[in-house]
Amino acid sequence: MDPEKLWYTEDHEWIGEVNSVYAVGITQHAQEALGDITFVELPELEREVAAQEETAVVESVKAASDVYAPVSGRVVQVNSELETRPELVNQDPYGKGWFYKLADVITDDLNELMSADEYRAYLAKLEE
Amino acid sequence: MQYTPLHGEYAAHNGKVVDFHGWALPVQFAGIIEEHLHTRQKAGLFDCSHMGEFVLEGADAIAAFDALVYSDMRNLRVGLCRYSAILNERGGVIDDCVGMKLSEELMYLVTNAGPLEQVHALIGGVPGIRNVTAETTKIDLQGPLARDILIELGFDIAGLQYWNGKSATWKGESIVVTRAGYTGEVGYELFVPNAIGVALWRALAQHPAVAPCGLGARDTLRTEVGYPLNGEDLSEDFSPLESGMDRLVKWDKEFAGKAALEQQRKTGDHAVLVAIKSADRRAPRHGFEVKQGGAVVGMVTSGTFGPSVGLGVGLARVAQSVAAQGTALTAGPRDLPVEIAAIPVYAGGTCRKKFV
Numbered sequence: 001m002d003p004e005k006l007w008y009t010e011d012h013e014w015i016g017e018v019n020s021v022y023a024v025g026i027t028q029h030a031q032e033a034l035g036d037i038t039f040v041e042l043p044e045l046e047r048e049v050a051a052q053e054e055t056a057v058v059e060s061v062k063a064a065s066d067v068y069a070p071v072s073g074r075v076v077q078v079n080s081e082l083e084t085r086p087e088l089v090n091q092d093p094y095g096k097g098w099f100y101k102l103a104d105v106i107t108d109d110l111n112e113l114m115s116a117d118e119y120r121a122y123l124a125k126l127e128e
Numbered sequence: 129m130q131y132t133p134l135h136g137e138y139a140a141h142n143g144k145v146v147d148f149h150g151w152a153l154p155v156q157f158a159g160i161i162e163e164h165l166h167t168r169q170k171a172g173l174f175d176c177s178h179m180g181e182f183v184l185e186g187a188d189a190i191a192a193f194d195a196l197v198y199s200d201m202r203n204l205r206v207g208l209c210r211y212s213a214i215l216n217e218r219g220g221v222i223d224d225c226v227g228m229k230l231s232e233e234l235m236y237l238v239t240n241a242g243p244l245e246q247v248h249a250l251i252g253g254v255p256g257i258r259n260v261t262a263e264t265t266k267i268d269l270q271g272p273l274a275r276d277i278l279i280e281l282g283f284d285i286a287g288l289q290y291w292n293g294k295s296a297t298w299k300g301e302s303i304v305v306t307r308a309g310y311t312g313e314v315g316y317e318l319f320v321p322n323a324i325g326v327a328l329w330r331a332l333a334q335h336p337a338v339a340p341c342g343l344g345a346r347d348t349l350r351t352e353v354g355y356p357l358n359g360e361d362l363s364e365d366f367s368p369l370e371s372g373m374d375r376l377v378k379w380d381k382e383f384a385g386k387a388a389l390e391q392q393r394k395t396g397d398h399a400v401l402v403a404i405k406s407a408d409r410r411a412p413r414h415g416f417e418v419k420q421g422g423a424v425v426g427m428v429t430s431g432t433f434g435p436s437v438g439l440g441v442g443l444a445r446v447a448q449s450v451a452a453q454g455t456a457l458t459a460g461p462r463d464l465p466v467e468i469a470a471i472p473v474y475a476g477g478t479c480r481k482k483f484v
Contacts, residue, residue: 035344036161038433039409059410061160061348061433086409 001094003028007070007110008119014094015070015102015113021077022105024070025098026058026089029123034060037089042078042100049073049102051109056099058089071109073102132177133265133325141333141340149242149359151178154342163345164435167311168476171271172341172349173332180239180247180261181319189256190235193227196250196384198368198377204229209291209306212376213368214239214247219385219392220364221371223247224356228293228306236293236304238266238317240358265325270315270349272478273337278316281331285316290480299324310346312353312477351441352434354403354471360414361401361429361443367392370445372401372471399426399445404459405469406440409433416460418444425450428459436474440464 001023006016012030015022031037039059049055049069056067078100082088089097114122130151138145143154153175157163166172184190187202194201199212209228213221223243228236239247244261252259269278278285284296285305293306301324309315320328332338347357354372356362362371367385369377369392377389392398404412412431417424426446434441442459446468450457455468 035156036159036433038161038411041410059433061344061435064411064413 001098003094004116006094006116007113008116008122009068009070009113010122011068013067013070015110020103020105022071022073022102023098024067024100024102025093026067027119028093031090031093031097034058034062034065036061037086040082040086040089040099042080042082043075045075045078047075049075051106051112067099069102070113071102071105071107073105075100076103077101130178132175133322134175134177134267134329137175137326137329137333143340143342146343148178148343151241153178154340156342156344157340160342160344160348161435163339163341164348166339167271167341167345167349168313168436169272170337170339171269171274171277171335172311172345173329173338174268174270174341174346175329176266176268176317177264177325178241179266180241180244180259181264181266182237182239182251183258183260184235184237184256185258186233186256189254190233192254192257193235193237193251195382197225197227198373198383198386198389199227200378200381201227201235204235206231207292207294209293209308211308213362213371213373214250215368215383215385216364217385217388218364219367219388221358221362221366221368222250222364224358224362226306226308228304230293230295230304236319238306242359263322265320265322265328267318267320267325267328267332268310268315269318269332269338270309270311271313274314274316275483277332277335277337281335283318286483288316289482299327309479310355311349312472312474312479314478314481347430348432348435351430351432351443352436352472352474353477354443354473356401356443357430361445366445367398369393370399370401374400397448400448400451401429401443401445402451403469403471403473404428404431404442404444404457404466405434405437405473406464406466409438409440410464411440412442412444412459412464412466416464418446418466419458419463420450420455425457431459434474436476440466441469441473442466
């Protein structure tokens with residue numbers, strides 16, 4: 001996915017749309033901060049998730065962190081390749097390192113998220 | 129914040145620096161897993177200059193130290209290293225340490241950064257004991273190729289066996305070398321004057337088989353082979369019997385806290401430190417409660433993903449009733465399945481290899 005065309009959360013998740021299906025992952029900043037990712041726990045298919053609900057867990061060598069749903073929707077696909085190759089999240093966070101995909105998304109939820117420019121500004125502020 | 133003499137070298141290798149017991153130290157360079165695997169396959173380079181070193185000169189100085197540890201340090205053979213722990217009057221572990229006899233009445237003592245002030249307060253003022261921490265750069269080279277690399281660089285260590293040490297010279301300076309290790313691989317600790325610390329680090333870091341490693345890889349490597357870390361697995365609240373050192377205690381000598389330990393040994397109902405592993409890549413973490421059938425039976429003291437075993441690995445302090453190898457338990461708020469494992473969890477290490 002083109003990082004410029006995604007929406008971003010303050011918890012460093014991204015979400016992007018293709019044909020009304022929305023892929024979710026964690027950002028370049030998040031994967032760098034976590035370091036080597038060793039395990040990703042993905043949600044069950046068909047699960048209805050609410051915005052800001054815990055939907056996945058990402059473990060690095062150092063720690064485990066929750067991944068929250070950026071928007072409400074229904075899980076229609078999970079990236080099962082991460083079960084054996086969690087390092088894809090480090091290598092390609094906006095591509096092969098996606099976590100899961102949502103359908104029936106409540107698109108109003110997207111208005112609460114940041115654009116690429118806004119997320120960049122948010123990161124700059126965090127580093128101050 | 130305190131800085132080691134090698135602080136200026138981290139940036140050249142993209143070191144990411146963190147605060148470790150008040151010391152600015154690299155947590156990683158190329159990445160924890162890469163550094164870990166490199167150490168298991170070739171050789172990892174570690175700046176351990178934050179650790180404490182003391183020189184103990186004379187029988188009385190050695191005896192003063194011997195009185196604080198459960199091991200017999202007075203009769204240690206020249207050239208041998210011995211692992212032990214400095215105890216408080218309650219028998220709690222203030223620090224784990226390694227003593228090495230350089231000559232009949234000269235001992236070199238290595239301690240940790242965290243409790244250094246406390247250890248210094250206990251022994252630093254004893255006549256004949258000198259705290260040389262500030263003047264010493266400690267560099268570890270660990271991995272199956274470590275010996276070849278050091279020989280190539282002119283170190284006289286070819287015949288040095290596991291848990292042996294000696295004084296040597298390098299670039300005309302007196303140094304101390306031990307072969308203890310903290311990774312499960314062949315490992316050397318080089319204690320050199322600060323004046324040649326940077327030169328030694330650079331000579332090693334430039335070697336094609338060497339990768340600089342941070343605290344992150346040091347932690348995954350030691351956890352896979354079941355070595356405890358002071359401040360994580362060891363603390364003053366727990367005795368050697370509760371810290372995996374029960375078989376090392378010399379009961380026929382006097383030492384600080386001995387009465388408390390004897391009492392504990394008599395009652396026999398104390399917790400024990402064991403290795404655990406999970407069934408998959410999910411890791412137990414420091415502070416996780418350990419449960420059996422919903423009842424709390426212990427606490428995880430260290431936990432991480434173990435890159436060489438491909439599983440979560442850790443250490444836990446548990447009740448003896450659940451300490452048998454293979455016992456199934458759960459850990460943490462999400463009830464991660466774990467089982468008691470044999471130490472070392474990673475058994476492929478080269479550390480014991482004999483060289484002629």
